[in-house]
Amino acid sequence: MSALPPDLEDRPPLPPALAAIASCVNGYDPSALPVAAAQDFIARFVPTLAEGGAIERLALRACLGRVLAEDQISRIDVPAHDNSAMDGYALRGAELAAAGETRLRVVGKGLAGAAFQGADVPPGACVKITTGAVMPAGLDTVVPQEFCRLEGEQVSVPAGVVRPGDNRRLRGEDLACGEAAMRAGRLLSPSDLGLAASLGLAELPVRRRLRVAFFSTGDELRSIGEPLEAGCVYDSNRYTLHGMLSRLGVELLDLGVVRDEPAALEAAFRSAAASADAVITSGGVSVGEADHTKQVMARLGEVAFWRIAMRPGRPMAFGRIGAGPQGPGAVLFGLPGNPVAVMVTFYAFVRDALLRMAGARPQPLPTLRVRSLETLRKKPGRTEYQRVSLQQAADGVWDMRLTGAQGSGILRSMSEAQGLAVLGHEQGTVQPGDWVEVLPFHALI
Numbered sequence: 001m002s003a004l005p006p007d008l009e010d011r012p013p014l015p016p017a018l019a020a021i022a023s024c025v026n027g028y029d030p031s032a033l034p035v036a037a038a039q040d041f042i043a044r045f046v047p048t049l050a051e052g053g054a055i056e057r058l059a060l061r062a063c064l065g066r067v068l069a070e071d072q073i074s075r076i077d078v079p080a081h082d083n084s085a086m087d088g089y090a091l092r093g094a095e096l097a098a099a100g101e102t103r104l105r106v107v108g109k110g111l112a113g114a115a116f117q118g119a120d121v122p123p124g125a126c127v128k129i130t131t132g133a134v135m136p137a138g139l140d141t142v143v144p145q146e147f148c149r150l151e152g153e154q155v156s157v158p159a160g161v162v163r164p165g166d167n168r169r170l171r172g173e174d175l176a177c178g179e180a181a182m183r184a185g186r187l188l189s190p191s192d193l194g195l196a197a198s199l200g201l202a203e204l205p206v207r208r209r210l211r212v213a214f215f216s217t218g219d220e221l222r223s224i225g226e227p228l229e230a231g232c233v234y235d236s237n238r239y240t241l242h243g244m245l246s247r248l249g250v251e252l253l254d255l256g257v258v259r260d261e262p263a264a265l266e267a268a269f270r271s272a273a274a275s276a277d278a279v280i281t282s283g284g285v286s287v288g289e290a291d292h293t294k295q296v297m298a299r300l301g302e303v304a305f306w307r308i309a310m311r312p313g314r315p316m317a318f319g320r321i322g323a324g325p326q327g328p329g330a331v332l333f334g335l336p337g338n339p340v341a342v343m344v345t346f347y348a349f350v351r352d353a354l355l356r357m358a359g360a361r362p363q364p365l366p367t368l369r370v371r372s373l374e375t376l377r378k379k380p381g382r383t384e385y386q387r388v389s390l391q392q393a394a395d396g397v398w399d400m401r402l403t404g405a406q407g408s409g410i411l412r413s414m415s416e417a418q419g420l421a422v423l424g425h426e427q428g429t430v431q432p433g434d435w436v437e438v439l440p441f442h443a444l445i
């Protein structure tokens with residue numbers, strides 16, 4: 001068996017692990033697994049990049065989209081001082097009159113980066129201040145300058161425009177020294193880079209990127225640039241997969257197109273598993289005579305299930321090859337060949353599994369509750385994903401329509417969609433005006 005990535009957690013050998021997982025999964029039926037059971041199975045099954053040996057320290061800007069490997073504890077208070085949230089006058093809140101005006105003498109100024117230098121501010125006095133400037137000792141309130149009238153060195157503040165303590169940011173209110181700023185497992189976002197910068201961190205420890213190999217299978221597939229002979233189609237799945245995987249920030253190994261021949265498939269699986277943590281294929285998982293993918297997967301390793309109660313995406317093989325005492329091998333996703341089924345099964349199963357393997361803690365994706373403008377025919381007993389466009393109605397509610405024919409080979413209606421209506425396992429036909437859950441593509445990385 002092929003060499004195995006050394007830094008994946010060593011899990012028990014596959015057969016007992018599979019049986020153990022299957023017995024924990026509610027409604028486990030390998031011939032037609034409900035979507036939720038398949039997701040549960042996969043979440044329990046996939047190994048995570050191990051703590052040791054898989055961590056690198058990267059310059060902050062390079063950490064975007066990577067998985068944080070260790071908790072980050074703040075070594076400073078952020079902000080480091082009480083400071084003003086407004087341009088105006090800093091004063092003692094207790095001196096503000098309940099009615100009429102409060103008149104105060106301006107005894108100096110404090111700028112952001114150039115704090116007020118005077119001695120203690122005496123009673124009846126205030127300090128001109130800018131946003132971000134350190135609050136002078138003893139002063140606790142800032143009146144924005146728009147509310148004030150300045151005559152010479154006297155400022156008049158009308159009653160009621162601020163309360164004591166207003167417009168002052170407290171030391172450590174963003175993060176106190178010793179507090180956890182970010183926990184390990186976080187998928188680093190632009191705001192996380194900013195947060196780390198606010199702590200003065202030049203670099204962060206991140207998990208190594210997951211290595212994902214992928215290839216298309218099918219004798220009818222031609223690569224771009226090749227002539228399209230009768231009966232052939234261009235291989236689009238590798239481009240779709242490339243796009244979805246790139247957004248996940250994994251390391252990509254594109255192994256091209258593999259012919260519908262068991263020996264060629266076996267060689268491709270072996271080479272993919274030798275260098276990747278996960279292998280994704282498309283095509284050849286159904287029951288046709290040229291559909292060899294799942295048989296080859298089963299011969300080299302194990303197939304946990306390959307039929308899911310969903311549409312599109314019913315035939316999807318999930319398993320593993322190369323598992324043994326030396327490591328967990330590579331996780332396999334044999335996605336169906338139809339171009340829309342590839343995308344739907346990726347979003348339904350592969351995305352979360354890869355994030356989990358990479359050490360992140362994926363959250364359930366947020367869905368929008370929208371009103372259907374049309375009838376959506378649906379049979380109970382399987383989950384259906386229908387391609388929809390969204391528009392906001394005059395009453396502010398979001399409405400949805402199908403983007404066209406829903407055949408799982410029709411990529412145009414996927415490309416025109418803004419999301420997928422997720423019609424649950426038990427759901428029947430949707431009538432116009434009914435509410436449905438939509439997974440907006442913008443929620444996906």
Ligand SMILES: Nc1nc2c(c(=O)[nH]1)N[C@H]1C(S)=C(S)[C@@H](COP(=O)(O)OP(=O)(O)OC[C@H]3O[C@@H](n4cnc5c(N)ncnc54)[C@H](O)[C@@H]3O)O[C@H]1N2
Nearest residue numbers: 216218234235236237283284285286291314336337338341
């Ligand atoms: N008798 C049955 N036939 C089929 C069943 C079934 O349950 N019983 N399931 C259908 C469903 S659902 C799907 S999905 C497909 C999945 O089949 P395969 O995974 O074996 O995929 P292929 O047969 O290889 O291809 C299906 C279709 O997609 C085109 N394709 C494949 N790869 C690509 C690619 N990389 N780029 C563009 N297009 C691709 C291929 O040419 C076929 O038209 O099986 C149904 N049949």
Ligand code: MOO
Nearest residue numbers: 312313314341408
């Ligand atoms: O998985 Mo298939 O895409 O339902 O046609």
